[in-house]
Amino acid sequence: MFVHNGIPALWVIPALPALGALIIFLFSKAMSPQTAGRIACGAVGLCFGWVAFCSSSLLGLPSADAHNAPYFHQELWTWLSAGIVQSKVAFLFDRVSMVFTIIVSGVGFLIHLYSYAYMDDDEGERRYFGYLNLFVASMLILVTADNAFFMFMGWEGVGACSFFLIGHYYSKSENCAAATKAFLVTRLGDIFLILGLLLCAKLVGVSFLNLSGFESVKEMEVVKGGWGMSGHALLTIAALLLLAGAAGKSAQLPLQTWLPDAMAGPTPVSALIHAATMVTAGVYLIARFHILFVASGTGMTAVAIVGAATAFYAATCACVQTDIKRILAYSTISQIGYMVLGLGVGAFSLGLFHFFTHAFYKACLFLASGTVIHSLHHEQNIYNMGGLKSKLKGTFAAFLLGSAALAGFPGTSGFFSKDAILWSALTTGFGNPVFYGVGLVTAFLTAVYSFRLIFVVFYGAPRKDIHVHHPSPLLVWPLLVLAFFAVTIGVLNLPGFVGFKSLAWEHFFHPIFGEFQAEPKEGWTHAHEAIFALIGAAVALGGILVSYTLFGPNAKMLPEPAGNIGDVENSTPKPYKSALANFLFHGWGMDQLYAAVFVRPVKRLSMINAWVDKVVVDGVYELIGAIVRAFHSLVVSFQNGRVGRYAMVMLFGVVAVTILVMSIIPR
Amino acid sequence: MMQILMFYPSAVIAVITTLMVIFSKNPVYAVLYLIMSLFAVSMVFWSLGSPFLAMVEIIIYAGAIMVLFLFVVMMLNLGQRRVDEDLRPPSGKALILPGIFATILLVQTIACLMAGHPQGGTQLLNDPVALGHAMYEKHYLGVKLAAIILLIGSIGGMHLGRAASFPDTKEKDLL
Amino acid sequence: MIPAYHALILSGILFCIGIVGVIARRNLLFVLMSIEIMMNAAGLAFVAGSAIHGSYDGQIFFIFILPVAAAEVAIGLALALLLYQKYKTLDLWVIARSKEE
Numbered sequence: 001m002f003v004h005n006g007i008p009a010l011w012v013i014p015a016l017p018a019l020g021a022l023i024i025f026l027f028s029k030a031m032s033p034q035t036a037g038r039i040a041c042g043a044v045g046l047c048f049g050w051v052a053f054c055s056s057s058l059l060g061l062p063s064a065d066a067h068n069a070p071y072f073h074q075e076l077w078t079w080l081s082a083g084i085v086q087s088k089v090a091f092l093f094d095r096v097s098m099v100f101t102i103i104v105s106g107v108g109f110l111i112h113l114y115s116y117a118y119m120d121d122d123e124g125e126r127r128y129f130g131y132l133n134l135f136v137a138s139m140l141i142l143v144t145a146d147n148a149f150f151m152f153m154g155w156e157g158v159g160a161c162s163f164f165l166i167g168h169y170y171s172k173s174e175n176c177a178a179a180t181k182a183f184l185v186t187r188l189g190d191i192f193l194i195l196g197l198l199l200c201a202k203l204v205g206v207s208f209l210n211l212s213g214f215e216s217v218k219e220m221e222v223v224k225g226g227w228g229m230s231g232h233a234l235l236t237i238a239a240l241l242l243l244a245g246a247a248g249k250s251a252q253l254p255l256q257t258w259l260p261d262a263m264a265g266p267t268p269v270s271a272l273i274h275a276a277t278m279v280t281a282g283v284y285l286i287a288r289f290h291i292l293f294v295a296s297g298t299g300m301t302a303v304a305i306v307g308a309a310t311a312f313y314a315a316t317c318a319c320v321q322t323d324i325k326r327i328l329a330y331s332t333i334s335q336i337g338y339m340v341l342g343l344g345v346g347a348f349s350l351g352l353f354h355f356f357t358h359a360f361y362k363a364c365l366f367l368a369s370g371t372v373i374h375s376l377h378h379e380q381n382i383y384n385m386g387g388l389k390s391k392l393k394g395t396f397a398a399f400l401l402g403s404a405a406l407a408g409f410p411g412t413s414g415f416f417s418k419d420a421i422l423w424s425a426l427t428t429g430f431g432n433p434v435f436y437g438v439g440l441v442t443a444f445l446t447a448v449y450s451f452r453l454i455f456v457v458f459y460g461a462p463r464k465d466i467h468v469h470h471p472s473p474l475l476v477w478p479l480l481v482l483a484f485f486a487v488t489i490g491v492l493n494l495p496g497f498v499g500f501k502s503l504a505w506e507h508f509f510h511p512i513f514g515e516f517q518a519e520p521k522e523g524w525t526h527a528h529e530a531i532f533a534l535i536g537a538a539v540a541l542g543g544i545l546v547s548y549t550l551f552g553p554n555a556k557m558l559p560e561p562a563g564n565i566g567d568v569e570n571s572t573p574k575p576y577k578s579a580l581a582n583f584l585f586h587g588w589g590m591d592q593l594y595a596a597v598f599v600r601p602v603k604r605l606s607m608i609n610a611w612v613d614k615v616v617v618d619g620v621y622e623l624i625g626a627i628v629r630a631f632h633s634l635v636v637s638f639q640n641g642r643v644g645r646y647a648m649v650m651l652f653g654v655v656a657v658t659i660l661v662m663s664i665i666p667r
Numbered sequence: 668m669m670q671i672l673m674f675y676p677s678a679v680i681a682v683i684t685t686l687m688v689i690f691s692k693n694p695v696y697a698v699l700y701l702i703m704s705l706f707a708v709s710m711v712f713w714s715l716g717s718p719f720l721a722m723v724e725i726i727i728y729a730g731a732i733m734v735l736f737l738f739v740v741m742m743l744n745l746g747q748r749r750v751d752e753d754l755r756p757p758s759g760k761a762l763i764l765p766g767i768f769a770t771i772l773l774v775q776t777i778a779c780l781m782a783g784h785p786q787g788g789t790q791l792l793n794d795p796v797a798l799g800h801a802m803y804e805k806h807y808l809g810v811k812l813a814a815i816i817l818l819i820g821s822i823g824g825m826h827l828g829r830a831a832s833f834p835d836t837k838e839k840d841l842l
Numbered sequence: 843m844i845p846a847y848h849a850l851i852l853s854g855i856l857f858c859i860g861i862v863g864v865i866a867r868r869n870l871l872f873v874l875m876s877i878e879i880m881m882n883a884a885g886l887a888f889v890a891g892s893a894i895h896g897s898y899d900g901q902i903f904f905i906f907i908l909p910v911a912a913a914e915v916a917i918g919l920a921l922a923l924l925l926y927q928k929y930k931t932l933d934l935w936v937i938a939r940s941k942e943e
Binding site: 670671674678681682685686688689694697698701704705708711712714715716717720723724727728731732735736739740742743754757761762764765766768769770772773776777780781783790791792797798801802805806809810812813814816817819820821823824826827828830 | 854902905909913914923
Binding site: 641647 | 939
């Protein structure tokens with residue numbers, strides 16, 4: 001049942017956490033919170049074991065040539081069959097799915113263990129673990145589905161779980177508002193996504209298996225035009241629609257505003273959903289549909305522009321935030337921007353590689369910040385922390401390693417993955433120096449803000465008298481595991497100039513992306529690559545140095561705060577003296593802009609609509625009601641409960657029928 | 668000739684006394700008028716040629732059923748009560764619509780009868796033995812049905828009457 | 843000889859008077875009596891029909907009407923007693939109104 005002809009049963013992967021969620025939700029009344037936590041951890045742990053088994057089976061298959069990547073495929077039943085919408089409940093486990101399932105189940109397992117300790121005193125723990133398991137199940141469906149419509153089911157499932165978990169502390173209204181905002185903004189992206197999927201289904205089909213539908217895209221004339229547009233224009237539209245869907249889920253410009261607010265959820269949720277897995281679904285989507293984007297050309301440019309702009313935008317915002325989780329949230333947006341940039345310049349496998357490394361170090365950073373927050377009794381403002389280095393030693397070590405990876409400190413995983421993307425952004429056919437320049441500036445900013453965290457939180461003197469209570473071991477050692485991988489996982493794809501096992505990751509994915517993976521143009525050599533790697537390393541180190549001078553223990557606080565910086569909240573209108581800093585603090589005023597451009601007009605429109613509804617639409621129905629009531633009052637006089645009246649009505653009927661009969665029957 | 672002399676006066680008396688039933692104030696008088704009306708109808712039966720049916724009418728209708736009425740009226744003591752609204756003879760307003768409809772119905776009936784020119788003898792067959800044979804041979808099923816109806820009526824009357832004689836009985840015990 | 847349809851007309855007149863009584867009277871006893879009038883009129887019509895057709899069938903049906911009327915009166919009067927005990931009146935309008943409350 002579980003292994004058939006050497007193919008492991010793929011449905012088991014999402015089924016295990018789904019079963020965990022089912023058990024928790026069905027019997028939550030009967031079980032203690034600890035039991036729920038154990039069931040959830042056990043389900044995801046088993047799932048990780050099964051994923052590891054599947055992965056080793058996949059890797060054990062005979063190695064493939066350039067065009068035929070090994071894969072497992074399992075078809076269960078037909079789910080939808082309606083015209084162009086053809087979808088089967090079927091699973092595909094190839095190398096892309098493998099990477100994603102390993103991250104989702106492996107990092108997910110560590111975060112589950114962490115949550116077990118973190119949520120210990122929370123009254124909603126059972127609900128929390130139920131949704132967390134459901135999230136993992138949905139995410140696994142998303143990354144193992146063999147066609148886009150089945151994937152869309154998982155896509156919506158993770159969106160719903162994200163909504164539930166952001167609103168976990170639902171007693172505070174701003175948390176509910178944040179959850180609703182996240183839901184609505186991602187839903188906006190999903191509308192574009194489903195439109196794009198339908199268009200794709202019409203043009204080429206949406207099956208991922210062998211990219212069957214997409215093979216035809218290579219010959220452009222196969223795609224028929226329609227609606228007065230050429231096939232190529234339609235492909236571009238489809239690509240842009242998919243990009244909009246990916247932007248909604250992955251918090252890319254211009255739909256990025258929900259992610260910083262999504263930090264209202266519990267910190268492990270931020271680590272799992274809003275850093276490591278769900279927000280990278282857009283990356284997965286673009287990687288899956290890479291042929292479409294390459295065929296469109298314009299689509300690739302759009303992806304690259306969105307990625308570069310987002311990376312830069314979010315990095316600038318992260319530099320002035322005061323909330324530790326918000327800094328990490330902006331950093332996540334920025335890092336996903338890097339991934340999208342990597343995809344947009346044709347370096348698909350490098351985009352996935354950055355996803356892979358990012359999942360480790362960002363999960364590590366989020367969990368470490370969770371430990372800090374937990375130890376400081378839910379204090380999140382970094383300017384109320386300080387001097388924690390000696391008090392939280394393990395956490396500090398993990399945080400330092402994670403930040404180093406995030407900043408791209410030479411030798412860490414972040415350095416290799418980011419540098420490879422920057423190199424591709426400069427050298428491939430889709431790249432150009434502008435993307436490289438923006439990426440480099442962003443890398444510098446990344447180093448600055450990540451070490452700003454380190455210096456403000458862990459160095460210096462404590463700024464506020466908060467008792468630091470000791471975190472339990474379960475709150476520390478998952479961080480160290482993640483930190484270990486964050487530092488070392490870069491060896492999977494050493495740059496080309498190293499010469500030893502270099503580009504292993506790219507070669508691994510070569511059968512999948514094949515000729516669509518963009519290679520450096522003629523004239524760029526390993527020597528150039530080494531020079532640009534040195535430049536990258538210098539920028540990272542320079543950023544750390546700048547960060548030390550600006551935010552180090554002896555530095556004056558920059559930018560200058562307008563009031564007591566410790567009291568600053570996310571909604572504070574002007575926390576700094578500098579207007580630029582305030583502008584960046586509020587995410588370039590995007591929220592206010594959207595409120596002015598979209599929210600308020602819609603509200604006004606709905607008020608008009610409500611008035612029309614009340615007066616005109618309701619008026620029609622009230623009129624109908626009045627007519628009916630008039631007839632009713634005419635008829636109701638026969639039904640007054642007096643026998644005599646009934647008898648008279650009967651008599652009237654008899655008389656009427658008799659007259660009728662007499663007038664019809666001929667004499 | 669004797670029959671004609673009996674029929675038309677009896678018919679007139681029947682109509683008048685029946686009208687008196689409808690319009691009388693006192694239930695006791697009304698019952699007595701009704702008995703008179705039934706007597707008149709039994710005279711009609713006699714004039715049509717069936718003394719047997721006339722006897723049956725008097726004994727069962729006037730003798731049994733109407734006496735039952737009289738008992739109940741006396742039991743309720745309605746006659747001695749001051750005249751309530753519901754005992755007043757119906758006013759003109761209450762009579763207009765039913766009067767009109769009833770008149771139309773009557774005119775229609777008469778018109779039908781006149782138009783049809785019903786033929787046939789007016790002499791009733793008058794042999795109680797033959798009647799009994801016809802009833803028990805040809806209509807035995809009807810006899811049984813009538814018996815069942817009577818049985819059900821007596822059971823229902825007993826049941827309701829028991830509740831009426833023990834006012835403490837709750838309604839749910841009745842139904 | 844009397845034309846048989848004169849008896850039929852008489853029965854029609856009695857029946858219509860009974861109908862008016864049922865509709866116009868407010869007291870349950872009078873309504874019951876009016877119903878008796880109507881039944882009696884129906885019986886008269888059966889007997890007249892028997893005379894016209896020259897058979898016993900009409901007379902037999904008149905005899906069947908008698909137990910029906912007796913059963914109806916038995917139950918009707920028992921109900922009247924019950925209603926009187928509950929509402930202290932036999933006014934149908936008053937009873938209908940008290941039921942609504």
